[in-house]
Amino acid sequence: MTTDLPGPPQDSVRPLLRPGARIFVAGHRGLVGSAVVRRLAAEGHEVITRGRDSLDLRDAAPTEAFLRDIRPDAVVLAAAKVGGIMANSTYPVQFLEDNLRIQLSVIAGAHAAGVERLLFLGSSCIYPKRAPQPIPEDALLTGPLEPTNEAYALAKIAGIVQTQSYRRQYGASYISAMPTNLYGPGDNFDLDSSHVLPALIRRFHEARHGGAPEVTLWGSGSPRREFLHVDDLAAACLLLLERYDGDEPVNVGCGEDLTIRELAATVRDVTEYQGSVSWDTSKPDGTPRKLLDISRLSSLGFKPKIPLRDGIARTYAWWLDHRDSDR
Numbered sequence: 001m002t003t004d005l006p007g008p009p010q011d012s013v014r015p016l017l018r019p020g021a022r023i024f025v026a027g028h029r030g031l032v033g034s035a036v037v038r039r040l041a042a043e044g045h046e047v048i049t050r051g052r053d054s055l056d057l058r059d060a061a062p063t064e065a066f067l068r069d070i071r072p073d074a075v076v077l078a079a080a081k082v083g084g085i086m087a088n089s090t091y092p093v094q095f096l097e098d099n100l101r102i103q104l105s106v107i108a109g110a111h112a113a114g115v116e117r118l119l120f121l122g123s124s125c126i127y128p129k130r131a132p133q134p135i136p137e138d139a140l141l142t143g144p145l146e147p148t149n150e151a152y153a154l155a156k157i158a159g160i161v162q163t164q165s166y167r168r169q170y171g172a173s174y175i176s177a178m179p180t181n182l183y184g185p186g187d188n189f190d191l192d193s194s195h196v197l198p199a200l201i202r203r204f205h206e207a208r209h210g211g212a213p214e215v216t217l218w219g220s221g222s223p224r225r226e227f228l229h230v231d232d233l234a235a236a237c238l239l240l241l242e243r244y245d246g247d248e249p250v251n252v253g254c255g256e257d258l259t260i261r262e263l264a265a266t267v268r269d270v271t272e273y274q275g276s277v278s279w280d281t282s283k284p285d286g287t288p289r290k291l292l293d294i295s296r297l298s299s300l301g302f303k304p305k306i307p308l309r310d311g312i313a314r315t316y317a318w319w320l321d322h323r324d325s326d327r
């Protein structure tokens with residue numbers, strides 16, 4: 001015989017993230033970490049940070065000791081070795097090892113310290129180079145990776161499996177988000193190591209003010225990329241912490257992509273550069289297309305708010321105000 005028992009009253013169900021939660025944001029000085037800090041603080045959460053100068057997150061013992069000491073309600077893992085196509089292909093050892101070590105320290109340390117909730121940030125480069133477009137989460141591990149960021153992608157895949165393993169073995173409420181290419185205030189504008197969008201802002205601005213007749217960009221201009229403003233990503237992170245408790249990673253994007261050539265035309269326009277653009281095809285294109293299927297995130301209620309052109313203009317204004325200061 002079965003008896004229908006009434007469920008608990010709605011307000012007694014334990015929320016995935018309580019109001020005023022204490023949250024450690026690893027990587028708080030970076031593009032993503034700083035946006036997540038702003039968003040969590042605006043929602044009334046207590047944000048805990050620790051600089052790399054006093055805690056290197058690659059080191060497991062001090063990281064675990066720190067997490068045991070502060071015992072946060074949740075951890076957002078936004079600390080990582082990050083860079084654009086050239087940095088990834090030049091320094092695969094650091095992209096593999098630093099990321100594996102940070103993930104091992106922080107995720108295992110959080111579990112050892114009894115942290116109940118953790119959000120791990122991966123990247124859309126985890127998917128196969130020839131994945132179907134838009135890329136659903138279940139395309140993971142279905143084909144070979146893009147060679148320019150294989151080491152980084154493999155480290156990120158290990159991070160996903162690590163969060164899934166803590167859930168499967170210990171019932172931990174640990175989740176993973178896979179953001180598309182991000183940009184915004186706090187980005188890295190160093191031309192050797194940055195991603196394409198901040199590089200284009202800087203190249204066009206400097207060409208305009210230096211009177212250069214031409215700007216040379218990398219690759220053929222034909223690869224397609226999807227760009228999400230980091231404030232939209234931060235909103236998605238909060239939404240996932242509040243509402244998502246599943247095994248599978250969740251893609252975070254805006255649902256639209258464009259060619260690098262089209263992106264260059266927009267940035268050229270925003271920066272009011274009048275000269276021409278040429279393409280250095282000796283530089284790598286990377287993956288041909290990387291548009292995420294965001295239906296899983298959309299079903300949780302996510303809608304990006306910042307259109308690309310506005311976001312570029314805001315990021316350009318931010319960089320003009322901050323370019324002389326240390327990031």
Ligand SMILES: NC(=O)C1=CN([C@@H]2O[C@H](COP(=O)(O)OP(=O)(O)OC[C@H]3O[C@@H](n4cnc5c(N)ncnc54)[C@H](OP(=O)(O)O)[C@@H]3O)[C@@H](O)[C@H]2O)C=CC1
Binds near residue numbers: 182
């Ligand atoms: N930027 C993008 O386009 C995308 C980013 N992501 C993911 O988002 C996350 C954050 O990336 P993003 O903000 O762009 O990267 P940033 O390089 O802007 O920030 C990374 C942060 O990690 C910190 N960090 C790195 N190594 C260590 C270490 N050993 N110990 C302590 N702190 C460390 C850095 O500290 P310090 O400031 O001292 O250098 C910095 O604050 C990453 O997991 C990345 O994979 C995913 C998709 C796209």
Ligand SMILES: C[C@H]1O[C@H](OP(=O)(O)OP(=O)(O)OC[C@H]2O[C@@H](n3cnc4c(=O)[nH]c(N)nc43)[C@H](O)[C@@H]2O)[C@@H](O)[C@@H](O)C1=O
Binds near residue numbers: 086088123148223
């Ligand atoms: C987020 C993602 O970011 C990385 O992947 P990526 O998307 O290929 O990286 P990217 O932003 O550096 O380049 C995008 C495209 O743009 C072209 N391009 C033109 N001119 C410049 C230029 O001046 N700089 C750069 N960086 N690229 C340029 C460039 O040739 C390429 O075709 C991963 O390694 C990995 O880190 C990851 O997960």
